[in-house]
Amino acid sequence: MDTVQEALSLRPPRATDGAALHQLVANCPPLDPNSLYCNLLQCSHFADTAVAVEYNGELVGFISGYIPPGKPDTLFVWQVAVDSSMRGQGLGGKMLAHLVDRTGVKWMETTVTPDNGASWGMFRSFARKRGAECEDCGPLFERDAHFGGKHDSEHLARLGPFTNQAS
Template structure:
């Protein structure tokens, strides 16, 4: 079941992310904010009453036509069934995203699963994608984290976002 998250999901989101390397763990407080303040642009997936997936996102403050996907977490037991893509498409279908024509995310160069997920989503949306360095390993992370590549997907039509099953 896919649904809007609620603040009570924050601790479960934190546990889920901790079980999904290489995702960066945020504080539980951050996860509480994701599940409450950003519930219109985030999604929780339940399997047998347990949190099995979570996608956090937000509309870019200066560009409300762009949905930024912050994190995609899927429990190991729920992988391989297309859950991540379904969660993102669920967000795109919501009233809060009616103006969205672009999707952005950051991905480390070696995260092949995320590259495959988002490039596949771009194909389903009939949209191009462009990547560039957003946060450089040395310049921004002082060598403590791999570079984060910005992947920008779009533009896509409202009809494409609504019909990606």
Template sequence: MQKTTKIDFYPPVSTDGYALHRLVAACPPLDPNSAYCNLLQCSHFNETAICAKEQGNLVGFISGYLIPDRPDTLFVWQVAVAESARGQGLAGRMLIALLERPACRNVRFLETTITPSNGASQAVFTKLAAVLEVPVNVSAGFDRNTHFEGAHESEELWRIGPITQKQSEEK
């Protein structure tokens, strides 16, 4: 059965921080952060993050930031979608809405890191590139042994773009 409730997108505020903390914990294989980190994501980085709420409940969240020495690049840190909201293309819709934000008006590239085993994230970003009609370049990111002392799977760097504002607004 198709869901009929409306999902609204908002810039996060600090009071969304603890709900984000719970959402990430419920979305393995996402790496959990401290509740304090989530509060900072919702307050200090709220112009490059997005909340998806259904009847006031947080069901999706994307955290990101503009890379300081490359302000034309939005780095997407985490994408979380509650189990109850999966299968509706929510992650892709949030990414497009985020690219339409005033803070992202000069973004030409989107970067993220994804583990080779995370097929769901790979599918989301592959579809985003297809919708925007731009290429995806996958390269080495953070190595399991070099960066994680063998305790975490390697992260590949995905670079999508170049994106024009017109492309993101048309989707």
């Protein structure tokens, strides 16, 4: 295994990661920025359904998520951020695996714009490695109806069921 991969630390986030998460998201366009306060809540209130990745003491990856009301077997992935220095190494998939294994969920949901090939590729690859499906369920939030014409439509992706550990 390469030394970068060995030096990565995947862990639940802490409130003290909030400012670093805020900066990481700012450095990862086209991710939508949230307020610093929102990032603090992601790192504290939602720590059980999020993962932070450190490399040499720096936050280089983060997934925020939550268990939707009425869906205790589903993790909704809110945002995936990977520092540009760590892209192309499978870190997104490692974070997804960490969260599925830690939470024990059977399903994962997220939203992705139709033209975001990198995200679709990551989620499809992850599902394939887990022997699961990745379904494009169509628009969940539409450009005009939900975003006032200011954001591309977001399609719901549903992954699962997960029955095995990552290979």
